[in-house]
Amino acid sequence: xxxxxxxxxxxxxxxxxxxxxxxxxxxxxxxxxxxxxxxxxxxxxxxxxxxxxxxxxxxxxxxxxxxxxxxxxxxxxxxxxxxxxxxxxxxxxxxxxxxxxxxxxxxxxxxx
Amino acid sequence: xxxxxxxxxxxxxxxxxxxxxxxxxxxxxxxxxxxxxxxxxxxxxxxxxxxxxxxxxxxxxxxxxxxxxxxxxxxxxxxxxxxxxxxxxxxxxxxxxxxxxxxxxxxxxxxxxxxx
Numbered sequence: 289x290x291x292x293x294x295x296x297x298x299x300x301x302x303x304x305x306x307x308x309x310x311x312x313x314x315x316x317x318x319x320x321x322x323x324x325x326x327x328x329x330x331x332x333x334x335x336x337x338x339x340x341x342x343x344x345x346x347x348x349x350x351x352x353x354x355x356x357x358x359x360x361x362x363x364x365x366x367x368x369x370x371x372x373x374x375x376x377x378x379x380x381x382x383x384x385x386x387x388x389x390x391x392x393x394x395x396x397x398x399x400x
Numbered sequence: 401x402x403x404x405x406x407x408x409x410x411x412x413x414x415x416x417x418x419x420x421x422x423x424x425x426x427x428x429x430x431x432x433x434x435x436x437x438x439x440x441x442x443x444x445x446x447x448x449x450x451x452x453x454x455x456x457x458x459x460x461x462x463x464x465x466x467x468x469x470x471x472x473x474x475x476x477x478x479x480x481x482x483x484x485x486x487x488x489x490x491x492x493x494x495x496x497x498x499x500x501x502x503x504x505x506x507x508x509x510x511x512x513x514x515x516x
Contacts, residue, residue, distance in 0.1 A: 321504065330490060330507040338502070376443070378505070386431045386450060386494055387458075388505055392442035 290315045290381045294391035302399050304366050309394045311360040311377035319380035320360045321388065322351050324373045331376065364396070372398045402427050404508040406491050412514045419478040421511050423491030432474035433492040433505070434466065443490065449474055481515045488512050
């Protein structure tokens with residue numbers, strides 16, 4: 289059974305600082321997704337990582353995938369308040385069915 | 401733009417009522433999913449469907465059933481609502497993995513259900 293672990297679960301950081309969210313998964317996969325959820329809202333797709341070594345960047349967020357280590361990271365650079373949200377990673381099990389397995393989410397709060 | 405529409409944003413129901421949550425998508429996606437989201441528990445899959453009239457149990461199917469009579473519509477049914485089914489319910493859709501490399505899963509806005 290595929291397991292996806294995120295850490296930390298909660299992260300409070302000051303504006304301007306850098307930090308990284310980690311997503312570990314337990315079985316072979318080469319397709320990983322990051323989502324963002326604002327309070328009371330639904331999930332929006334942020335990044336799709338489709339191969340080992342894939343790196344995607346948008347604004348102050350950068351995601352990477354290491355399939356050998358079964359690890360993805362979401363790096364936040366010089367955080368700003370509007371990045372406050374919950375971030376989920378989700379893994380597509382290779383040769384599995386079409387469902388994603390989600391991590392428990394990281395609630396990020398940026399403090400002015 | 402992908403559109404995944406859930407019929408209600410907020411619902412209040414009484415214990416024992418039969419509850420229908422509807423989800424409609426306009427992307428011709430094969431796969432549709434129902435999740436519930438509770439604080440501290442993340443997203444938990446209730447049921448999913450990979451084709452019309454096909455369904456598979458997710459991680460927490462007890463107390464729920466689903467219906468998929470048409471490709472674009474996936475309904476979640478609470479046969480007899482209970483207070484522990486108070487939650488945020490999210491519908492999602494996804495194409496087939498052969499249809500495109502990215503194969504993103506798209507979510508509806510969610511239905512916040514309160515069972516009193």
